[in-house]
Amino acid sequence: MARPLWSGSVSFGLINVPVQLVGAVRDLDVHFRQLHEKDGAPIETRRFCAEEDREVGYDEIAHGYETDDGTMIVLTDEELEAAAPRRSRTIDIDAFVDAGEIDPLLLDHPYILLPAGETDGVRRAYRLLAEVIEASGRVALGRIVLRAKEQLVTVGARDGLLALTTMRFHDELRPAADVDTGGARRPSAAKLKAAVQAIEAMAADWDPGDYEDRHRVRLQAAVEGSDRVEQVDDEDAADGGGRAPKSTASPDIMKSLKASLEKARAS
Template sequence: MPRPLWTGSLSFGLVNVPVQLVSATRDRDVRFHQVRSGTGERIEMRRVVADSDDEVAWDEMARGWETEDGEIVVLTEDDFAGAAPERTRTVDIDLFVDLDEIDPIFFNHPYWLLPAGEGDGPSRAYRLLRDVMAKADQVAIGRIVMRAKEHLVAVREQHGLLSLTTMRFADEIRDPHDTGAIPEGEASEPTEEEVADAVALIEEMTADWEPERYQDSHRARLLGLIEEKRRSGEVRIPEPEPEPEPQRASKDLLAALEESLAKARGEKKVPGTRSPAKRGAVGSTGAKPRSRAKRS
């Protein structure tokens, strides 16, 4: 079992459930050392003062905040204790909401909440909360203090366990209107034919979510490249794929949609023919709706 990152209790009204937190994900990135090119000698990083190159020991390290007029306010680790949240070993539940009410953009890192403690009491309390939350099909919103920082969290039942996902606060989400990139105006408005074909294409590509179908192909290629370099001492560089024509996305949008729709249906596109999807209203393309798995 993974090493617990946090141990405490889940507070649900007057009920306290002993739990421990473990990460629900694992880091599979390929890690490298920084070395000198040609010799493979490892490079050692040192902390030095920018203006004098004097080396700085760990016990001299501090953090600085630069004000608008360029002044550096130096803060030590002891100073940060004044802003630290009250240390608590409890996940305090504030309210329950429907999962569909939460935009996925708010979710951050997932964890498993495992039952903790000995005897039947903690396990019974855990199973009670798990079963009730599964039956209610709702998400508990609360707060947790972890690594000296307070986090907003969402707790729900998943696959027989309680999961806890840290969340972003509302002011951390950039307003999409601030990007200035929302398409507006008649010039960028799609035609009815384009919308009908796009809807039909989505329906043809709709299927149940099977995460096992997707693998980290970049990681596999990178590990293969490392092995090839180890065996032969060199790496074959593939020819780059040609860049797509920049105007195709807008100029030939309808043609690209029809070609994609025909490919999704396994049909051979006949030049000059029209897609049957555009003859009906949007959404009435004749494609059979696929069954969708219930959102968990």
């Protein structure tokens, strides 16, 4: 089991459940180190003062905020500390909401909450909270101070465990009105019907095991000197994965929709 990132308790009403926070995802990316191509020596990152052209230590580093007009406002450690959230070891639940009401774009990073302690009382309280949340079909909304930052979170149930997901605040999402769509007209009813048919023909049951990270497979194959990378490239070529379609000045949407529908039905 991963090392706990945080320990505290989930609290709502008169119920207080001691928990530990662990990561819910694994980092399976292929990581590389930067090397000097000439001799293979590792590359180091150092901090230099642009004015004095010398390396500076962490104790000499201040924090500056640049305004729109280019003015640099320097904040002291005391000012930053005063703005920091109050340190807390409690996830205070504010409300229970329908999970379907939460915009998926607001969800950020998933974690697992585990019972903190081996006593029967702690485990019973944890099991009660997990089963109540799962039975309600809702998720709890609360806040947690994690890595010196207060974050909004949801607490739900997954496979008998409590699952916590950090969230973005609503004003962090870019409004749809700010996105330029080019002023395109609404599609005709015939085009909408053809598009819906194409989507329905491609409908399938979701199975995450059907998908793999092809880029990671190719990198691993390259590191291992395997010919597996060629096999994955062949799969990409077969289904067009990773290759952008050629653009045309005036694409025939109906023709493309019909071709997509015929391909979906054939497969």
